[in-house]
Amino acid sequence: MSMPQLAIEPWGNYSLALAASVECLHVRPWTHTCTTPEILKLGVEASPEFSCLSFKVTTGHFIKAAMEGVEYGVMVNSQGPCRLRYYRMLQQKLLKERGFNLFIFGLGYDGIKPPLIRHFNPTMNDFLRCCFRARLKVVTIDELETAAWTKRAVELRAGDTTRAMNACIKDLDQARTVPEIKAFRKTIPARFNQISVDVNRRPLKVALLGEATILRNSFLNQNLEEILGGLGVEVRNFFLLGEEMRNIFNIGTGSKYGWKAMRKLAKPYLGTPVGGHALASVAHTLRCAQDGYDGVIHVAPAGCMPEISVRPILRKISQDKDIPVFECSFDEHTSQVGLVTRLEAFVDVLYDRKTKKEL
Amino acid sequence: MFGKLKKASNGKLLEPRTIGIPRALLYYLYPGLWETFLKELGMQVTVSAPGTRKTIEQAGLISESEHCLPVKLFDAHLAELAGLVELIFVPRILSTLPGHIACPKLGALPDCARAQCPGGITIITVDINENRTPLTESMAQLGRLLNADETVIHQATERALSALRRARAVPTAPRKPDALNFLVIGHPYNLHDSYLSGPILQKIESLGVNAELVSFADRTALPEPVKWDTCSIMHDRLQRLVPSEWDGVIHLSSFNCGCDSIVSTLYQEVLREKEIPCMTLVLDEHAGQAGVDTRLEAFVDSIKDQHEHAATCH
Numbered sequence: 001m002s003m004p005q006l007a008i009e010p011w012g013n014y015s016l017a018l019a020a021s022v023e024c025l026h027v028r029p030w031t032h033t034c035t036t037p038e039i040l041k042l043g044v045e046a047s048p049e050f051s052c053l054s055f056k057v058t059t060g061h062f063i064k065a066a067m068e069g070v071e072y073g074v075m076v077n078s079q080g081p082c083r084l085r086y087y088r089m090l091q092q093k094l095l096k097e098r099g100f101n102l103f104i105f106g107l108g109y110d111g112i113k114p115p116l117i118r119h120f121n122p123t124m125n126d127f128l129r130c131c132f133r134a135r136l137k138v139v140t141i142d143e144l145e146t147a148a149w150t151k152r153a154v155e156l157r158a159g160d161t162t163r164a165m166n167a168c169i170k171d172l173d174q175a176r177t178v179p180e181i182k183a184f185r186k187t188i189p190a191r192f193n194q195i196s197v198d199v200n201r202r203p204l205k206v207a208l209l210g211e212a213t214i215l216r217n218s219f220l221n222q223n224l225e226e227i228l229g230g231l232g233v234e235v236r237n238f239f240l241l242g243e244e245m246r247n248i249f250n251i252g253t254g255s256k257y258g259w260k261a262m263r264k265l266a267k268p269y270l271g272t273p274v275g276g277h278a279l280a281s282v283a284h285t286l287r288c289a290q291d292g293y294d295g296v297i298h299v300a301p302a303g304c305m306p307e308i309s310v311r312p313i314l315r316k317i318s319q320d321k322d323i324p325v326f327e328c329s330f331d332e333h334t335s336q337v338g339l340v341t342r343l344e345a346f347v348d349v350l351y352d353r354k355t356k357k358e359l
Numbered sequence: 360m361f362g363k364l365k366k367a368s369n370g371k372l373l374e375p376r377t378i379g380i381p382r383a384l385l386y387y388l389y390p391g392l393w394e395t396f397l398k399e400l401g402m403q404v405t406v407s408a409p410g411t412r413k414t415i416e417q418a419g420l421i422s423e424s425e426h427c428l429p430v431k432l433f434d435a436h437l438a439e440l441a442g443l444v445e446l447i448f449v450p451r452i453l454s455t456l457p458g459h460i461a462c463p464k465l466g467a468l469p470d471c472a473r474a475q476c477p478g479g480i481t482i483i484t485v486d487i488n489e490n491r492t493p494l495t496e497s498m499a500q501l502g503r504l505l506n507a508d509e510t511v512i513h514q515a516t517e518r519a520l521s522a523l524r525r526a527r528a529v530p531t532a533p534r535k536p537d538a539l540n541f542l543v544i545g546h547p548y549n550l551h552d553s554y555l556s557g558p559i560l561q562k563i564e565s566l567g568v569n570a571e572l573v574s575f576a577d578r579t580a581l582p583e584p585v586k587w588d589t590c591s592i593m594h595d596r597l598q599r600l601v602p603s604e605w606d607g608v609i610h611l612s613s614f615n616c617g618c619d620s621i622v623s624t625l626y627q628e629v630l631r632e633k634e635i636p637c638m639t640l641v642l643d644e645h646a647g648q649a650g651v652d653t654r655l656e657a658f659v660d661s662i663k664d665q666h667e668h669a670a671t672c673h
């Protein structure tokens with residue numbers, strides 16, 4: 001009997017790590033690091049008109065998987081107040097209406113042993129080993145992403161960083177065992193140091209924050225990181241899965257980006273978590289102002305309930321703390337051309353401010 | 360927050376402070392409650408004026424463009440009050456029904472109000488989380504914030520609650536015989552904002568249809584499958600509809616409503632099973648009444664046709 005397949009929602013480069021984590025279940029992971037136009041189209045056609053882009057795109061992935069004969073899928077379970085809570089139920093219905101048999105497991109908030117684990121029932125040993133390996137991959141990807149943000153802003157030849165990144169991701173995907181991953185990790189600095197850089201360029205520092213699906217999916221966000229890198233901007237994407245996991249599992253929450261610290265920081269502006277990453281958006285914007293960032297880009301699917309509801313607050317912070325905030329909403333009609341023009345204008349403003357400040 | 364308020368010997372506030380209530384979201388979710396309560400405490404209460412075309416235009420101008428219509432309207436009502444009063448009451452609504460949660464946008468409302476209001480105006484807020492704290496307790500907190508005596512708070516609470524009960528129990532008009540019977544559902548701030556729903560309800564009646572508005576007095580809904588409070592009440596009502604008694608359902612949704620984008624699929628599913636026709640009308644800033652009228656006429660005609668067809672077949 002062939003191994004059953006399990007579809008995992010797209011999480012950018014982190015999809016690799018997630019894929020590694022399910023190997024212990026003796027399933028073949030089905031995933032993409034990025035969405036394709038075809039997948040988006042499938043999702044848009046199947047989804048309610050006014051659902052958000054994140055819903056449409058994950059729906060598209062599950063439909064595509066089902067079309068390729070994948071039997072299972074896994075999707076985060078949310079207990080929060082936002083629409084995410086209903087995604088899995090709704091997607092299961094949409095799949096069924098279309099005659100597909102893909103069953104979606106929920107992950108998280110189901111107790112120690114989520115149904116997914118119970119169903120495939122791996123040995124404890126296997127399970128722990130896989131978790132450990134996946135976690136190591138996640139941290140390694142955090143490290144790669146961080147290196148790419150810095151280099152891309154100062155690279156001499158456009159595209160060098162992206163090429164290096166792609167090669168690294170490929171190698172990381174090949175690394176199967178813990179020693180292999182560790183050995184790969186050691187090579188990262190050297191590989192990025194090979195990229196020739198313009199030492200005189202002083203890049204702007206800009207934060208990307210907001211809703212995670214869009215932040216992580218370079219197809220949906222129109223390659224935001226690369227566009228900005230090309231404009232000489234060093235970005236910090238505030239969605240790093242390693243950090244996120246520490247928050248979810250409450251490890252190291254005492255840290256600067258930990259949940260508790262964020263709540264405290266945001267308190268004068270926002271007295272409730274709202275849902276999604278809305279509280280984090282407020283806290284990070286405040287933090288960026290303190291840390292001397294040149295600007296903030298707030299990313300959300302158009303109409304995102306939690307993120308859009310804090311936009312008036314972000315505007316207030318922008319005024320109070322004198323930090324430019326660029327609001328960027330994405331839907332299936334977002335065009336890259338329009339986005340690039342707007343980003344260029346924003347970056348111009350940031351450069352002006354920076355030069356004036358330095359005078 | 361603001362200076363101590365002087366009290367008269369009867370415990371009511373001696374120098375009544377002016378407090379505003381935006382005629383939006385919170386006003387319709389708890390009809391009659393806040394007005395009565397604050398007045399009973401001895402405050403001088405101003406409710407922003409009922410919505411007009413101008414309110415909608417103003418909302419479109421000043422509010423975040425991706426907000427849903429009701430939150431935009433809230434912003435317009437807030438702006439209207441800003442010049443008129445010292446305090447504005449904006450509760451942080453986290454849940455209006457035990458076991459349920461409110462739309463996440465309502466939780467950020469007081470913070471947004473603070474971010475948007477010009478200086479000199481104080482936003483007074485308390486958490487409303489009927490999932491954890493009884494409404495009366497939240498009201499008592501509000502009373503204490505405003506420096507009122509416990510006995511006054513107690514009495515004000517009683518009166519306010521009975522005002523709420525009266526307002527929520529919308530009497531159902533007797534059904535005209537031989538007319539179609541429609542249930543109209545939608546968030547309370549869509550259904551009871553007469554500028555938004557008035558023309559639609561009039562049109563429905565002019566087509567010779569008995570229209571009943573969904574009631575939010577009924578608090579027995581279970582939080583499955585819908586966890587959002589008002590949506591759950593509507594979903595529950597739909598599940599209990601007896602098909603032979605209803606000819607159609609009209610859903611007044613609002614543009615960019617995140618909750619409706621999910622739950623309308625569930626409403627439709629329930630109604631499909633019961634074979635009750637359903638039509639969704641989306642309220643937005645630019646909707647013209649003419650388009651709505653045509654759609655309503657077509658909907659009513661198609662139902663009448665079906666009935667005639669069924670009658671001739673039998």
Ligand code: SF4
Nearest residue numbers: 427429462616617618
């Ligand atoms: S339930 Fe819908 S209409 Fe009401 S506040 Fe939330 S998003 Fe807006």
